[in-house]
Amino acid sequence: MKTLYILRHAKSSWEFDELSDHDRPLNKRGRHDAPLMGQELAARGVEPQLIISSPAVRALSTATLIARELNYDPDDIVVDTRIYGADRDDLLQVVLSVPAEVSSLMLVGHNEALSEFANMLSQEPIGSLPTAGVAVLEFDCESWYDISKDNAKLLFHDFPKNHK
Numbered sequence: 001m002k003t004l005y006i007l008r009h010a011k012s013s014w015e016f017d018e019l020s021d022h023d024r025p026l027n028k029r030g031r032h033d034a035p036l037m038g039q040e041l042a043a044r045g046v047e048p049q050l051i052i053s054s055p056a057v058r059a060l061s062t063a064t065l066i067a068r069e070l071n072y073d074p075d076d077i078v079v080d081t082r083i084y085g086a087d088r089d090d091l092l093q094v095v096l097s098v099p100a101e102v103s104s105l106m107l108v109g110h111n112e113a114l115s116e117f118a119n120m121l122s123q124e125p126i127g128s129l130p131t132a133g134v135a136v137l138e139f140d141c142e143s144w145y146d147i148s149k150d151n152a153k154l155l156f157h158d159f160p161k162n163h164k
Contacts, residue, residue, distance in 0.1 A: 002139040002147060003155070004095065005041075005048060005106040006118045007066065010034040010132040010160075012058040022084065026061050033132040033160040034062045038069025040163060041134065044156075046070060048106040052094060054083035056110070062132065063108040083109040088117040100143045121147065124154045133159035 010030030019025075026034065051072060053063035064074040082094050091113055098105055107114075115128045118135040126135050135157040139147040 001103060002141060002144060003104040004121075004137045004139070004147070005046065005104070005134055006114055006129070006137070007037075007062070007106055007108045007134045008111055008114050008129040008131055009054070009056070009059040009062040009108060010037075010065070012131075022056050025057050030058065030062070030131065031065070034065035035069055036160055036163060037132045037134065037158070038066040040158060041066065042069050042071075046104075046136075048072060048104045050078065050098065050102045050104075051076070051106040051108065052078045052080050052083070052098075053108040054086075054110060055079045055081055056084050059083070059108050059110065063106075066106070066108070083107070086110075086113045088113055088120050091117040092120075095147065096144050098144045102144075105144075118157075121149055121152050122154045123149055123152055126154070126157050129157070130159045130161070133157065 013027035136155040140151040
């Protein structure tokens with residue numbers, strides 16, 4: 001079995017015009033929502049073996065805040081440049097590169113690609129992931145190369161407004 005946590009970064013700030021898109025930080029809501037979602041995931045017993053994040057500040061900050069709530073060492077987060085600016089097929093390639101011995105993976109990145117990726121793999125429609133939203137898919141297979149819509153089961157999807 002493989003479990004994939006597809007997590008959109010938390011709400012980012014547009015306050016700093018001089019910053020590039022890549023360098024935008026989380027805003028106040030994002031800094032609140034990421035730990036909240038981490039707590040909700042921890043309450044569900046989520047323990048990813050590997051967290052892979054986009055290098056964008058808002059995504060890596062989200063990954064770090066979530067990791068802390070899950071007792072996952074933030075220094076162990078893998079930054080993959082392919083996630084920033086990715087489409088759904090690029091995200092699939094990131095997942096396919098994960099070693100088979102990793103059974104649970106959290107992927108932290110950006111919309112629209114993340115939502116398209118989740119919907120491509122899920123038998124049930126997920127729609128668009130809101131900021132700090134997560135979709136969790138379980139695959140009945142032993143290798144990431146074998147994940148598909150045919151062996152996928154949507155375990156749950158969740159987002160901050162469910163807990164406010």
